[in-house]
Amino acid sequence: MDKVIGVGDFGCALAxxxxxxxxxxxxxxxSKISERGSLAIGSYSNMxxxxxxxxxxxxxVYLRSVKSGDEVLVVAEGGDPITGSLxxxxxTISDAKVSVLxxxxxxxxxxxxxxxxxxxxxxxxxxxxxSGMLDRxxxxxxxxxxxxxGDVSIQDYEKSxxxxxxxxxxxxNYFNHSEAIVLNKLSIKNSxxxxxxxxxxxxxxxxxxxxxxxxxxxxxxxxxxLPGEVIEGDGxxxxxxxxxxKDYKTDESMSVGFSVYPVTLPDPxxxxxxxxxxxxxxxxx
Numbered sequence: 001m002d003k004v005i006g007v008g009d010f011g012c013a014l015a016x017x018x019x020x021x022x023x024x025x026x027x028x029x030x031s032k033i034s035e036r037g038s039l040a041i042g043s044y045s046n047m048x049x050x051x052x053x054x055x056x057x058x059x060x061v062y063l064r065s066v067k068s069g070d071e072v073l074v075v076a077e078g079g080d081p082i083t084g085s086l087x088x089x090x091x092t093i094s095d096a097k098v099s100v101l102x103x104x105x106x107x108x109x110x111x112x113x114x115x116x117x118x119x120x121x122x123x124x125x126x127x128x129x130x131s132g133m134l135d136r137x138x139x140x141x142x143x144x145x146x147x148x149x150g151d152v153s154i155q156d157y158e159k160s161x162x163x164x165x166x167x168x169x170x171x172x173n174y175f176n177h178s179e180a181i182v183l184n185k186l187s188i189k190n191s192x193x194x195x196x197x198x199x200x201x202x203x204x205x206x207x208x209x210x211x212x213x214x215x216x217x218x219x220x221x222x223x224x225x226l227p228g229e230v231i232e233g234d235g236x237x238x239x240x241x242x243x244x245x246k247d248y249k250t251d252e253s254m255s256v257g258f259s260v261y262p263v264t265l266p267d268p269x270x271x272x273x274x275x276x277x278x279x280x281x282x283x284x285x
Contacts, residue, residue, distance in 0.1 A: 011075040
């Protein structure tokens, strides 16, 4: 993707993190926002009011630089009533190749209204993806990310979560647009439109930490970013990669691929993208 649209507080925060990468054009849509280059659509009390109050012409003018065929990622967090505007926004850019990154809130501390709103949007976004109206629906469980981030101060909590997610998204996108030095290509099935990302290491038996507990995974692709000294001097690295890929394939129906890229990072960096053709259960998250 080369254009990112943040919707709501967390969506805008995550989009802001991606401004660190010059390849992204970032848009922010929120209830009240005064930043230059953003769009304030007004404050309303619930999803229904947001859905009925969105000015389609205003949104279309703001997103006029999104052209047919552009790769676009729309980011939003469930439980935020502004997600009521999401489908109207998506319809405005329907000629683009649009994916949604949907962040599930910690449902243990959500109000009943937030849970209801989250459930509605969670299901609708997946149905949009499955029907082909979206290219992909990427699901992220905020609690899963929190566990990986570790202990952070209240002041840095939201920033740390948004940074972690944005970094994983940016790295996967970077690898997808870079030339691999080793490629075991995986052709993702067209029906697999619900997805998530994951992180792991090359340590022996290291777990693959998915950012959402994706059910009935069909396809997985691992991306290995390796420093030059590892590529040139570690004679065991290819064996480790192949073993990790083999270990993850626990079902014969699952397809697993991998690719290797040179990076300037001090240590190996491993991310993955997992895909399913199944609508995920709300309670499962």
